[in-house]
Amino acid sequence: MSLSPRLEALIDALQCLPGVGRKSAQRMAFQLLERDRSGAGALARQLDDALANIGRCERCQTFAEDALCPVCADDRRDGSLMCVVESPADLAAIEQSGDYRGYYFVLLGHLSPIDGIGPEDIGVDQLLAQIHERGVTELIMATNATVEGDATAHYIADRVDPETVTITRPAQGLPVGGELGGVDGGTLSHALRGRRPFAG
Numbered sequence: 059m060s061l062s063p064r065l066e067a068l069i070d071a072l073q074c075l076p077g078v079g080r081k082s083a084q085r086m087a088f089q090l091l092e093r094d095r096s097g098a099g100a101l102a103r104q105l106d107d108a109l110a111n112i113g114r115c116e117r118c119q120t121f122a123e124d125a126l127c128p129v130c131a132d133d134r135r136d137g138s139l140m141c142v143v144e145s146p147a148d149l150a151a152i153e154q155s156g157d158y159r160g161y162y163f164v165l166l167g168h169l170s171p172i173d174g175i176g177p178e179d180i181g182v183d184q185l186l187a188q189i190h191e192r193g194v195t196e197l198i199m200a201t202n203a204t205v206e207g208d209a210t211a212h213y214i215a216d217r218v219d220p221e222t223v224t225i226t227r228p229a230q231g232l233p234v235g236g237e238l239g240g241v242d243g244g245t246l247s248h249a250l251r252g253r254r255p256f257a258g
Contacts, residue, residue: 117188119164119181120146129162136160140189141198142214144168144207147239148200155247163188168201168210177213186217196224198250202237226255
C-alpha cells in the first residue's frame, strides 16, 4: 500500500512507543486522522508542552517540572529511608501503593556493559552523594528482579558503607524477571513491608 510521505513519517514516529510495531502504529495513525483529529491535536500539544517543560529532578532524577520533584520537595518524608528504582514508572508504582514514606533515587536504567551503560550513565555517584547528604540509614534496593537489576543492586551495595547503611530488598510477591511498573499496588505494598536484608 502506497502512503503519503507525511503519513509514513507519522507511522514511523508512533513506532517509538513500547510494544508498538508497524501495524499498530498504522492503526493509531488512521484512527487519529480519520476519527479523532481533535484528540490528535490535543496529543500533539501535550507532547510539545511535556518536552518543553518536564526535565529531571536535581536530587532523585525522576521527571519534574521544577528543580525538585514533589517527593524530594516534601520535607515530611522520612529522610533515613531511600528506595532505589530503575525508572520513573517504578517510582510511580511504589507511590501508588501508599505504603512508603521515604525518598527515592531513580537510576534511569541499569548497568549493561554490553550496551556501554556504566555507573556514570545511571547516576551512581549522585546516588552515593544523596545517601551521605540525607543521612540515609536504610537503602531499599528495588531494582527489577532481572539479571541486570540484580547486578546493578550488587554494584551499588558494594559501594555503600554497611556500618552506617542497612541495605534491604523488597520481599515476596515480586516475580523473578518482572518489572516493578507492572506490579499491582497491593503486591508492592506487601513486598515493601516484608523487605529483607540484601545479600550483597
